Amino acid sequence: MLDTNQNNIQKRIRGRVLLNNVLKVLFFTSTTVGLIFLALLLYRVLTQGIGYLNGNFISNFPAPYPEEAGIFAGLIGSIMLIGIVAPVAIVIGVGTAIFLEEYAYKNRWTKFIQVNIQNLAGVPSIVYGLLGLTFFVYMLRFGYTLIAGGLTMALLVLPVIVVAAQEAIRSVPADIKEASYGMGASKWQTIRRVVLPAALPGILTGTILALSRAIGETAPLIIVGAATAIYTIPDSLLSKYTVMPIQIFNWTGRPQEEWQFVAAAGIIVLLIVLLLMNAIAVFIRNKF
Amino acid sequence: MEKAFKDETIDLDVQALIDNKRKKKSISGKIEKLVPAFLLLCASVSVLTTAGILFTLLRESITFFSSTSIFDFYTGTQWSPWSGHFGVLPLITGTLLITLIAAIVAVPLGLMSAIFLSEYASNRARKIIKPTLEVLAGIPTVVYGFFALTFVTPLLKSFLPGLGVFNALSAGIVVGIMIIPMIASLSEDAMNSVPNNLREGALALGATKLEVAFKVVLPAAFSGIMASIVLAISRAIGETMIVVIAAGASPALTFDPTRSIQTLTAFIVQGATGDTTFGSTIYYSIYAVGATLFIFTLLMNMLSQYISRKFREEY
Amino acid sequence: MQTITKNNQSAERPLGTGVKGTSVIKSEGTMEQNVFEINDLNLWYGNDQALYGIDMKVPQNKVTAIIGPSGCGKSTYLKTLNRMVEMVPTVKTSGSIKYKGEDIFSNKYGVEDLRTKVGMVFQKPNPFPKSIYDNVAYGPRVHGVKKKAVLDQVVEKSLKDAAIWDEVKDRLNENAFGLSGGQQQRICIARALAIEPDVILMDEPTSALDPISTLKVEELVQELKKKYSIIIVTHNMQQAARISDKTAFFLNGELIEFDDTDKLFSNPSDKRTEDYISGRFG
Ligand SMILES: Nc1ncnc2c1ncn2[C@@H]1O[C@H](COP(=O)(O)OP(=O)(O)O)[C@@H](O)[C@H]1O
Ligand SMILES: [Mg+2]
Numbered sequence: 001m002l003d004t005n006q007n008n009i010q011k012r013i014r015g016r017v018l019l020n021n022v023l024k025v026l027f028f029t030s031t032t033v034g035l036i037f038l039a040l041l042l043y044r045v046l047t048q049g050i051g052y053l054n055g056n057f058i059s060n061f062p063a064p065y066p067e068e069a070g071i072f073a074g075l076i077g078s079i080m081l082i083g084i085v086a087p088v089a090i091v092i093g094v095g096t097a098i099f100l101e102e103y104a105y106k107n108r109w110t111k112f113i114q115v116n117i118q119n120l121a122g123v124p125s126i127v128y129g130l131l132g133l134t135f136f137v138y139m140l141r142f143g144y145t146l147i148a149g150g151l152t153m154a155l156l157v158l159p160v161i162v163v164a165a166q167e168a169i170r171s172v173p174a175d176i177k178e179a180s181y182g183m184g185a186s187k188w189q190t191i192r193r194v195v196l197p198a199a200l201p202g203i204l205t206g207t208i209l210a211l212s213r214a215i216g217e218t219a220p221l222i223i224v225g226a227a228t229a230i231y232t233i234p235d236s237l238l239s240k241y242t243v244m245p246i247q248i249f250n251w252t253g254r255p256q257e258e259w260q261f262v263a264a265a266g267i268i269v270l271l272i273v274l275l276l277m278n279a280i281a282v283f284i285r286n287k288f
Numbered sequence: 289m290e291k292a293f294k295d296e297t298i299d300l301d302v303q304a305l306i307d308n309k310r311k312k313k314s315i316s317g318k319i320e321k322l323v324p325a326f327l328l329l330c331a332s333v334s335v336l337t338t339a340g341i342l343f344t345l346l347r348e349s350i351t352f353f354s355s356t357s358i359f360d361f362y363t364g365t366q367w368s369p370w371s372g373h374f375g376v377l378p379l380i381t382g383t384l385l386i387t388l389i390a391a392i393v394a395v396p397l398g399l400m401s402a403i404f405l406s407e408y409a410s411n412r413a414r415k416i417i418k419p420t421l422e423v424l425a426g427i428p429t430v431v432y433g434f435f436a437l438t439f440v441t442p443l444l445k446s447f448l449p450g451l452g453v454f455n456a457l458s459a460g461i462v463v464g465i466m467i468i469p470m471i472a473s474l475s476e477d478a479m480n481s482v483p484n485n486l487r488e489g490a491l492a493l494g495a496t497k498l499e500v501a502f503k504v505v506l507p508a509a510f511s512g513i514m515a516s517i518v519l520a521i522s523r524a525i526g527e528t529m530i531v532v533i534a535a536g537a538s539p540a541l542t543f544d545p546t547r548s549i550q551t552l553t554a555f556i557v558q559g560a561t562g563d564t565t566f567g568s569t570i571y572y573s574i575y576a577v578g579a580t581l582f583i584f585t586l587l588m589n590m591l592s593q594y595i596s597r598k599f600r601e602e603y
Numbered sequence: 604m605q606t607i608t609k610n611n612q613s614a615e616r617p618l619g620t621g622v623k624g625t626s627v628i629k630s631e632g633t634m635e636q637n638v639f640e641i642n643d644l645n646l647w648y649g650n651d652q653a654l655y656g657i658d659m660k661v662p663q664n665k666v667t668a669i670i671g672p673s674g675c676g677k678s679t680y681l682k683t684l685n686r687m688v689e690m691v692p693t694v695k696t697s698g699s700i701k702y703k704g705e706d707i708f709s710n711k712y713g714v715e716d717l718r719t720k721v722g723m724v725f726q727k728p729n730p731f732p733k734s735i736y737d738n739v740a741y742g743p744r745v746h747g748v749k750k751k752a753v754l755d756q757v758v759e760k761s762l763k764d765a766a767i768w769d770e771v772k773d774r775l776n777e778n779a780f781g782l783s784g785g786q787q788q789r790i791c792i793a794r795a796l797a798i799e800p801d802v803i804l805m806d807e808p809t810s811a812l813d814p815i816s817t818l819k820v821e822e823l824v825q826e827l828k829k830k831y832s833i834i835i836v837t838h839n840m841q842q843a844a845r846i847s848d849k850t851a852f853f854l855n856g857e858l859i860e861f862d863d864t865d866k867l868f869s870n871p872s873d874k875r876t877e878d879y880i881s882g883r884f885g
Contacts (some may be wrong), residue, residue, distance in 0.1 A: 020496035030400035034468045041435050095330030103324050111354045115332050122589035124526025128554050130578045136343040155337050183742040184718035188323045189645035216428025219528035223561045252434045267431050302799040306746040
């Protein structure tokens with residue numbers, strides 16, 4: 001009697017263990033789906049694009065024939081765009097973070113700003129495009145120019161930078177702030193000389209991630225009128241411009257198969273730029 | 289340096305130096321007052337951005353609704369703006385269809401990945417897999433769109449010959465893959481914050497890891513997981529480039545995933561790039577569509593925040 | 604006990620925003636010079652009172668030790684003297700604290716000026732994540748001293764005064780985090796000395812250190828009192844007995860007894876002091 005009971009229990013345990021093992025395999029397989037997708041994507045893009053990726057591709061302007069098309073305008077445009085986004089978003093973003101962490105009283109207003117930033121982070125990027133279209137393109141009469149695109153993007157990545165900077169500032173140990181105040185340093189002196197240097201790696205890492213998001217964004221720039229065909233590089237803030245993702249989008253939409261390869265080559269360049277930025281972020285994180 | 293130290297001619301009185309410098313302090317005193325004002329200005333930018341978004345969407349939508357009735361807009365089943373039909377339902381169903389497909393892909397895969405990472409994977413495996421998975425989240429959406437159009441669609445077509453070049457299925461699946469890291473990563477965080485003693489208690493009673501995961505960890509991390517799912521779905525609703533590239537531009541009141549459709553976001557792109565003139569009805573219609581999209585995502589985001597606030601109260 | 608100390612020049616310095624040469628309010632007629640005169644000091648954290656009616660006169664160029672069991676308000680009291688306690692937003696105080704005759708709570712001069720005169724060394728060594736040189740030069744720089752030659756001199760002098768010059772003189776540009784705990788603490792002392800304060804507040808400066816480092820810091824304190832007035836919190840009674848001239852015993856936020864160290868340890872006048880120093884509690 002006792003024996004059969006034991007047997008039953010043993011059987012049930014074996015069943016449960018089996019189920020556990022089966023599902024473990026399932027869970028693992030599910031995890032690999034994302035990874036396999038990533039690998040496939042990279043493989044496809046590389047094999048399709050590598051043939052078109054050469055010096056000419058980097059240095060050429062758009063052209064009607066796939067062999068002559070190049071991403072130069074987009075590459076320079078993306079870099080110039082970041083040249084606007086970075087200073088604007090970093091100053092305002094880090095400023096906001098300092099304000100919230102060091103100056104603001106912990107009252108309802110501060111809470112409101114905080115929740116507001118959280119919500120902004122969840123607003124679809126295309127809605128920022130609409131904001132930029134009304135505000136920068138039409139109201140401020142910038143037109144479809146570099147500055148309109150840059151400011152729109154700056155607003156878009158602002159919440160990311162604020163949140164990263166806040167975390168970095170919060171993690172500066174209180175005791176070194178005390179040491180500074182204890183020597184008669186004022187609040188701003190303490191922030192500038194102690195808090196910000198100590199928070200810098202975190203701020204930089206977050207900022208680079210935010211900027212790489214700006215480099216990869218397409219939709220809002222379509223709305224604020226980044227052009228697809230540009231034959232000169234922008235020479236002022238009020239120039240027309242294009243960026244890499246827009247060019248890639250444009251090439252992807254063309255029916256002839258060769259343009260796919262051009263698009264893939266463009267994607268490789270875009271991904272290399274992103275990879276470089278992330279490498280810098282990792283380097284900074286490890287160095288400090 | 290040593291030389292400077294030997295030069296004992298400077299009579300060192302630091303406090304005297306400080307006192308001298310103090311005369312200049314009126315400047316630094318001003319900085320001390322100006323800085324918070326400047327920082328407040330910075331902080332107000334984000335509030336102004338929100339206000340700007342609300343104002344923009346509201347003002348242009350109101351203009352739109354003065355020529356098209358808001359009732360017709362939200363109940364109309366035909367969206368063909370160039371021939372004057374502004375019934376937004378096809379765009380909404382298009383968005384829902386994409387979101388649904390994405391959720392069907394991402395929720396189970398994301399959750400199972402999270403369970404694997406949190407409950408089964410070794411520390412080392414997790415340290416490698418999690419960041420790699422997050423790379424997916426850093427890939428520009430235009431790249432996903434390209435991949436959906438040129439790889440996923442042809443691949444699916446070999447199983448489903450009736451599939452169009454532009455279709456909801458391929459776009460939806462790829463949107464789903466894109467949001468996997470969001471669900472996996474945030475859910476894993478939630479599961480990880482479940483105290484270990486809960487797990488150990490159950491394991492000590494002879495439960496398998498599977499039983500621990502489903503009976504202990506998932507219930508305890510439930511709201512964190514839900515919040516991550518809602519957030520990811522909100523992301524899918526607002527996704528633009530993948531659908532623009534892979535799902536086409538044919539507004540259709542359909543839930544047939546093999547067909548081309550158009551989402552709210554995709555129309556905004558179409559409306560803003562076509563030969564739309566500033567001030568035309570179509571121009572205003574993109575704001576009405578934008579406002580609709582904004583409301584959807586705002587609700588989802590607030591829901592997610594509400595859930596995760598409750599989550600924080602639990603511990 | 605009646606010592607006439609008036610040989611220190613730093614005592615003559617003007618306080619606050621005064622330009623050098625402004626006369627100090629001298630307590631004419633008193634035989635002993637005090638740096639701090641505390642009258643009926645009460646302090647609350649929110650609604651919880653942490654200090655009760657403290658009266659104390661802190662002598663100049665002496666080491667004053669503050670002892671008492673954990674949580675009795677020693678740190679709070681110390682941080683009140685340079686108004687660091689106000690970093691906690693809920694803090695309220697009543698009573699008066701006079702530093703060299705001037706009320707530190709008055710609006711006449713800012714906390715920054717007070718803290719330039721009343722330096723502080725903390726319980727846990729807290730160097731900045733910067734080079735040794737930049738750590739020590741921090742104070743002078745903050746107060747506007749920029750000349751490299753002057754800074755070089757200040758850094759060397761402060762490091763020498765903190766008895767750590769020989770150990771670090773060859774690696775002034777290395778990060779201070781690379782030093783041992785004891786060395787870090789002496790860097791922190793050097794950092795405080797660099798702006799030549801009059802008073803140095805030390806909050807259990809050796810509690811995080813090993814015995815040898817502790818000994819070094821104790822010797823240093825003895826050396827420093829020639830030039831500075833030192834107030835040191837310790838919950839190590841032997842340490843108080845070894846290094847201080849006067850000792851204050853705190854209990855539950857009250858100052859129970861304040862006397863010459865020899866007297867307090869050999870012949871305390873309060874039963875509670877006796878209980879504490881004989882190890883009956885705390
Ligand atoms: N930041 C604070 N907020 C509220 N209460 C505090 C704070 N710091 C200290 N206290 C309280 O004040 C009392 C004295 O603390 P403290 O001065 O740190 O004592 P000690 O240094 O003698 O150990 C304690 O009861 C402590 O709980
Ligand atoms: Mg203490």
